[in-house]
Amino acid sequence: MLQVRDMTVKLPRDGNMAAVVNEVSFEVGRGEFVGLVGESGSGKSMTARSLIRLLPRGAEQRGSLELDGTDVLALSRTGLRDLRATRTAMIFQDPRAHVDPLWRVHDHISEPLRQQGISRREARQRAIQLLTDVGIADPERCADSYPDQLSGGMLQRVMIAGALAVEPELLIADEPTTALDVTTQVEIMSILMELKRDRDLATLFITHDLELASVVCDRILVMYAGKIVESGAAADVFARQFHPYTHGLLRARPPLSGPRSKLEAIPGTPVSGLDAPPGCPFAPRCSWVKPECERASIELRPAAPGRESACVRIEEIADELD
Amino acid sequence: MSSIESRSAPIVVVKDLNKRFEERRGMFGRTSTVVEAVSGLSFSIAAGGSVALVGESGSGKTTTARILVGLEPPTSGSVSVDGLQVTGIQGVRMRRKLAGRIQMVFQDPYVSLDPRQSVRRMLDEVLRVGTDLGPEDRKTRIGDLIESVGLPARSLTALPRELSGGQRQRAAIARALAVRPRVLVLDEAVSALDTSVQAQILNLLDELRDEFSLAYLVITHDLAVARQIADEALVMRRGEVIETGPVDDLLHSPKEPYTQALIDSIPHVGMDLSRSDHP
Numbered sequence: 201m202l203q204v205r206d207m208t209v210k211l212p213r214d215g216n217m218a219a220v221v222n223e224v225s226f227e228v229g230r231g232e233f234v235g236l237v238g239e240s241g242s243g244k245s246m247t248a249r250s251l252i253r254l255l256p257r258g259a260e261q262r263g264s265l266e267l268d269g270t271d272v273l274a275l276s277r278t279g280l281r282d283l284r285a286t287r288t289a290m291i292f293q294d295p296r297a298h299v300d301p302l303w304r305v306h307d308h309i310s311e312p313l314r315q316q317g318i319s320r321r322e323a324r325q326r327a328i329q330l331l332t333d334v335g336i337a338d339p340e341r342c343a344d345s346y347p348d349q350l351s352g353g354m355l356q357r358v359m360i361a362g363a364l365a366v367e368p369e370l371l372i373a374d375e376p377t378t379a380l381d382v383t384t385q386v387e388i389m390s391i392l393m394e395l396k397r398d399r400d401l402a403t404l405f406i407t408h409d410l411e412l413a414s415v416v417c418d419r420i421l422v423m424y425a426g427k428i429v430e431s432g433a434a435a436d437v438f439a440r441q442f443h444p445y446t447h448g449l450l451r452a453r454p455p456l457s458g459p460r461s462k463l464e465a466i467p468g469t470p471v472s473g474l475d476a477p478p479g480c481p482f483a484p485r486c487s488w489v490k491p492e493c494e495r496a497s498i499e500l501r502p503a504a505p506g507r508e509s510a511c512v513r514i515e516e517i518a519d520e521l522d
Numbered sequence: 523m524s525s526i527e528s529r530s531a532p533i534v535v536v537k538d539l540n541k542r543f544e545e546r547r548g549m550f551g552r553t554s555t556v557v558e559a560v561s562g563l564s565f566s567i568a569a570g571g572s573v574a575l576v577g578e579s580g581s582g583k584t585t586t587a588r589i590l591v592g593l594e595p596p597t598s599g600s601v602s603v604d605g606l607q608v609t610g611i612q613g614v615r616m617r618r619k620l621a622g623r624i625q626m627v628f629q630d631p632y633v634s635l636d637p638r639q640s641v642r643r644m645l646d647e648v649l650r651v652g653t654d655l656g657p658e659d660r661k662t663r664i665g666d667l668i669e670s671v672g673l674p675a676r677s678l679t680a681l682p683r684e685l686s687g688g689q690r691q692r693a694a695i696a697r698a699l700a701v702r703p704r705v706l707v708l709d710e711a712v713s714a715l716d717t718s719v720q721a722q723i724l725n726l727l728d729e730l731r732d733e734f735s736l737a738y739l740v741i742t743h744d745l746a747v748a749r750q751i752a753d754e755a756l757v758m759r760r761g762e763v764i765e766t767g768p769v770d771d772l773l774h775s776p777k778e779p780y781t782q783a784l785i786d787s788i789p790h791v792g793m794d795l796s797r798s799d800h801p
Contacts (some may be wrong), residue, residue, distance in 0.1 A: 239716035242688065313749055335797060344766065352579075367603065381578035382743060382787040390795045412789040438791070452721035454750035463750070464727070465721035469686040485718075 201368055201402040202228040202251070207263030209243070209250050211474065217260055218474045221247050222426040223265075225500075228370065231400040233393070235413035235434065238423035239449075241472030244406050248372050248424070251404070268369055285312060287362030293375035295355040299347045304330070306343035309362045316366075330361035334391050355382035360391060364399075369393070374406040389416050410449050411479050414438035422446045426473020426479030426499060432507035440511035441519055445482045480510070488513055532566035533704055533737050534590070536625075539563040539599035540769045541585050541761075559585040563599070569704065572731065572738035574752035574769065576745060576784070582761040583741045583755070589706045590739065591626045592617060604704050621652055625698035629710035632689035635682040641668070641693050642678040645700055652701040667696040670733060672726060688719035699734060708751075709741040724750050745773060745784060757781050 209221035213440040221243040227419055230236045238244040250261055253272065265272040267287060269484060272340040275283060292298050299308060307336065310323035318326070326341065331339035334357040347355055356376060363371060373392060377385035393416060395401050407413050413420050417434040422443065430443035466486040471477075479494040486493070492512055503509040511517065527629055546553070560582040567573045575583040588594040590601055592611050601608040604623045620677060629636040637642060649660045666676060682690055691711065698706055701720040708727070712720045728751060730736060737780040740752045748755050748770040757765045757772065757780065763779045776782045787792070 239718060248697050364629070382781055383578065386787045386793075388794070393795050394797055409789065410717070415789045415791060415793050416795065433789075452717050454724060454746040456746055456749060457770075460727050460750065460793055463721040465725055466718035467718060467722070469688055470716050 201230045201270055203266040205264040207265060208262070209246055209255060211256065213474050214259045215286050220473045221250060221428055222473050224428050226421050226428065226431070228402045228404050229242040230402050231396060232378050233403045233405060233416065233418050235405045235407060235417035235420040236423060237407055237410050237413045237420055239408055239470040241425065241470050242423040243426040244423050245374055248374050248404060248406050251372060252290065253280060285315070286366045286373065287368055288370045289366060289368040290372040290374065291356070291359045291376050293378045295352070295359045296347060296357070299355070301347050304343070305345050307357065308364050312366050317394055326365065327450070330364055330398050334361045335387070352380050353387065356380065356388055357391065357496050362492050364395065369402060373402045373403060375408065382449070411453060414516065425476040427481060427510060429482065429501070429510045430508065437509060442503035442507055442514055442519065443511045444486050444488045482509045488517055530659065531569060533569040533604050534567040534739065535602045536565050537600045539552060539586065539587060539589065539601065540597045542597045558761045563763060565756055567705070567737045567739060570735050570737055574681055574740040574742055574748035574750040574755040575758055576748050577741060577758035578743055578754050580760060581758040584709060587626065587709050587739065587741050588658060591624050591725040592620050598617055618652060622701050623703055624707065625701065626709060626714050627694050627698050627711040629747060631694040634694055635690060637682055640679050640681055640723060644697060646736040647696055648700045650701055663700065670699070670730065671696045688722060691715060691723055702734065705737045705739065706725040706742065707739045710743070712740070713744065727751050745788060749752050749773065757784070
């Protein structure tokens with residue numbers, strides 16, 4: 201469904217252009233739920249936005265990007281508008297920042313349908329059906345509410361309903377549960393899982409939460425400083441890591457059982473691709489670092505069936521990180 | 523509260539705390555509803571102990587924290603911190619006395635730090651207002667604080683925006699520790715940090731508790747964080763405590779369905795992600 205090849209996004213920086221997303225390649229298939237996992241500055245959100253060419257002014261995007269055969273980078277203005285309005289949908293961390301407080305819920309959902317020439321009455325009916333689909337108990341009442349009257353979890357359901365109204369080919373969910381309570385997070389993730397199953401929706405799930413991604417995704421891509429450093433089936437990555445960063449990230453979370461001891465923190469701070477050193481961007485924080493890590497850029501390569509890692513020491517560390 | 527036993531004399535004692543907010547609704551706020559943000563809350567923290575308030579939004583955990591540091595008056599009940607009655611506290615001198623005993627670290631250091639002040643100026647001002655130290659002693663104290671929280675000496679001249687998220691939180695912790703309080707309230711203090719940095723700050727908080735003989739009140743929605751830096755926890759929901767105990771007991775044998783629901787919400791292998799709202 202979605203094919204991304206060697207995509208780079210550059211932003212102006214001190215008079216030059218610097219890569220915030222650096223030659224990333226990945227695919228999302230129909231009915232597949234793919235997690236793009238990273239900390240701040242990793243370029244995960246910029247990658248997501250670049251898929252619909254929603255980039256800051258002055259940004260430069262290169263590489264190849266295909267959505268169901270359409271060359272997204274070659275799209276005209278109308279083509280791009282169509283891509284954003286009907287072929288893809290995006291939901292965000294803070295739904296309140298993406299709704300008009302003066303619009304009722306059903307306006308938000310039915311507006312794109314009205315644009316397609318569907319009658320007011322039918323659009324409202326569709327909106328109510330969609331609200332039911334995302335688990336809203338009293339859809340009629342919800343449809344007539346204003347965003348202010350809804351909780352964060354309810355509003356995120358409304359956003360999902362709105363995203364589905366246009367029957368998109370690709371759903372981009374950018375930290376959709378980060379601002380929500382933990383019990384609400386489970387509800388929202390369950391809805392997204394069901395959509396993937398029942399509607400065969402291709403979903404790209406952007407998150408900072410590697411544990412959550414491991415549980416809900418089919419595949420995950422781990423990003424660091426603008427590059428994908430590890431990828432594979434979610435359960436496999438969770439069970440065994442081929443990149444010291446992924447390993448360190450899983451170890452850094454406080455455990456829920458076992459003796460209480462000092463956490464194995466990763467030293468230093470995550471860097472953005474804009475500030476990444478040459479060579480492996482993780483090298484300055486890595487306890488496995490070797491001189492060659494800092495010399496040339498390190499590409500993703502096969503580490504095991506279905507697995508890739510951008511670490512020069514895959515073979516050596518594979519056993520020890522087990 | 524009997525389950526929160528003190529190993530030594532309690533430094534924080536909260537008795538039957540209540541906080542009611544009147545929420546005005548409707549046009550011109552003519553109708554109002556009363557929200558019981560905190561009701562009947564009692565607990566104590568031993569000197570050098572660490573207690574977590576665990577709950578979701580609307581549980582009353584942050585309101586409780588704000589009452590403890592004197593930012594919010596309670597509707598009824600009493601709070602004492604190191605022998606000082608917080609409830610009904612008034613006047614600059616009393617507030618300064620309280621600030622010398624209990625300090626708070628917030629979730630977002632970017633909001634809680636003055637963007638125009640360097641780390642050195644920020645700390646110097648806190649020491650000037652909050653202690654009787656002279657310029658030389660303040661300088662020494664600032665150097666010690668920076669070292670204790672693991673900031674490089676060069677960060678003293680940095681503005682908040684020139685620091686990383688983790689460094690900003692270290693600076694906020696240094697500010698809270700400057701007046702040598704006996705209690706720190708950590709209000710979601712690590713929630714906004716990247717996982718790799720969160721671990722560093724949790725380790726730091728653990729070390730500081732020993733170094734400064736601090737007691738912690740940990741406000742968090744994250745049971746794993748509570749387990750890491752608190753000994754005991756109170757699970758709160760809609761202003762009430764629904765279960766208390768050592769964090770490991772709560773995690774491994776919760777008695778209340780809500781505590782169980784919180785545990786089940788932690789991402790784990792085999793997690794139930796089927797829809798319960800419409801099968």
